[in-house]
Amino acid sequence: MISHTNKVRTDPAGAEPDKPARRPDLSDRRLLAWVTILGLALLFYLAAKPGLPDAWQRPGSEILQPLAALGAALLLAPFLFSLGKRGGHSKAPNRLFILHVGASLLGMFLVALHAAAAIKGPPLALVGLLILLAVTGVVARVHISSRMAATFARKPAPFQAADPAVKARLREVIDAKTALLKRLDPQASEALFSPTLKHFLGAPLKSLAYARLARREAQLMGARGSVHWLQAWWRPVHMALAWLFLAGLILHVVLVTLFAGYVADGREIYWWHLAAW
Numbered sequence: 001m002i003s004h005t006n007k008v009r010t011d012p013a014g015a016e017p018d019k020p021a022r023r024p025d026l027s028d029r030r031l032l033a034w035v036t037i038l039g040l041a042l043l044f045y046l047a048a049k050p051g052l053p054d055a056w057q058r059p060g061s062e063i064l065q066p067l068a069a070l071g072a073a074l075l076l077a078p079f080l081f082s083l084g085k086r087g088g089h090s091k092a093p094n095r096l097f098i099l100h101v102g103a104s105l106l107g108m109f110l111v112a113l114h115a116a117a118a119i120k121g122p123p124l125a126l127v128g129l130l131i132l133l134a135v136t137g138v139v140a141r142v143h144i145s146s147r148m149a150a151t152f153a154r155k156p157a158p159f160q161a162a163d164p165a166v167k168a169r170l171r172e173v174i175d176a177k178t179a180l181l182k183r184l185d186p187q188a189s190e191a192l193f194s195p196t197l198k199h200f201l202g203a204p205l206k207s208l209a210y211a212r213l214a215r216r217e218a219q220l221m222g223a224r225g226s227v228h229w230l231q232a233w234w235r236p237v238h239m240a241l242a243w244l245f246l247a248g249l250i251l252h253v254v255l256v257t258l259f260a261g262y263v264a265d266g267r268e269i270y271w272w273h274l275a276a277w
């Protein structure tokens with residue numbers, strides 16, 4: 001179980017302890033309760049479905065299509081939270097994270113209702129991607145966050161037995177970063193800085209060049225190789241799945257909304273659409 005409690009610093013002289021910044025937390029128990037309730041509701045829907053009216057039988061019906069649209073909007077929310085975090089706008093990143101998990105869960109439930117009405121066709125690939133996204137998210141939450149906590153303040157392996165050639169190359173990369181940072185954000189310190197959305201919008205080329213140098217630095221230090229493979233890879237995998245999901249979702253919505261004739265393939269177009277190409 002992982003519980004990120006906020007430690008309260010106590011003054012040795014016995015004065016008032018410092019107030020911890022309010023960081024809302026998402027306990028594993030609460031997360032499990034949400035997942036269980038939504039899972040049971042979905043099973044209940046599947047069991048009751050044969051006796052339900054027509055509007056609950058087809059994914060594009062007047063009830064299930066709007067629910068899918070709402071669910072998809074909720075599933076897109078994590079992309080916005082990610083921008084918010086990267087934009088440096090969040091004073092309480094935990095709150096954004098809880099919204100990310102809550103919106104994803106509710107969104108998944110709504111699109112699962114929509115998809116369960118048919119359980120067939122190419123859009124099932126979207127369901128598969130959603131399941132993989134949820135699995136990688138849960139693995140990160142349960143197995144990796146404790147490993148990550150242990151990684152901080154630890155020296156990556158190459159530093160313990162430094163190769164002089166690698167060290168010299170690293171020096172060059174850090175010098176290049178420092179020189180570039182003077183032009184990108186003169187107040188910032190190279191050791192602490194990562195470009196945020198503001199930098200990418202204001203100076204995209206310099207920010208990209210900086211991000212490339214930072215990646216090169218991490219490669220030279222063997223950052224990925226020095227931690228467990230799950231910790232090194234879950235985030236790029238989770239993000240790649242998320243982008244694939246987004247592309248698939250856009251394709252599905254464009255097809256059913258504008259190319260309804262192609263999707264119906266001779267059947268009646270019973271759902272709301274804008275064009276029947």
Ligand code: HEM
Binds near residue numbers: 068072118124263
């Ligand atoms: C993650 C989100 C979504 C998933 C997983 C999903 C999944 C599915 C699945 C499995 C089907 C059945 C395909 C078939 O019968 O061949 C379907 C059909 C459909 N979906 Fe989605 N969908 C999603 C989002 C949306 C959204 C946002 C809309 C809103 C425009 C939408 C509109 C439709 C329509 C109109 C149909 C009926 C097409 C037909 O009967 O052939 N879907 N969807």
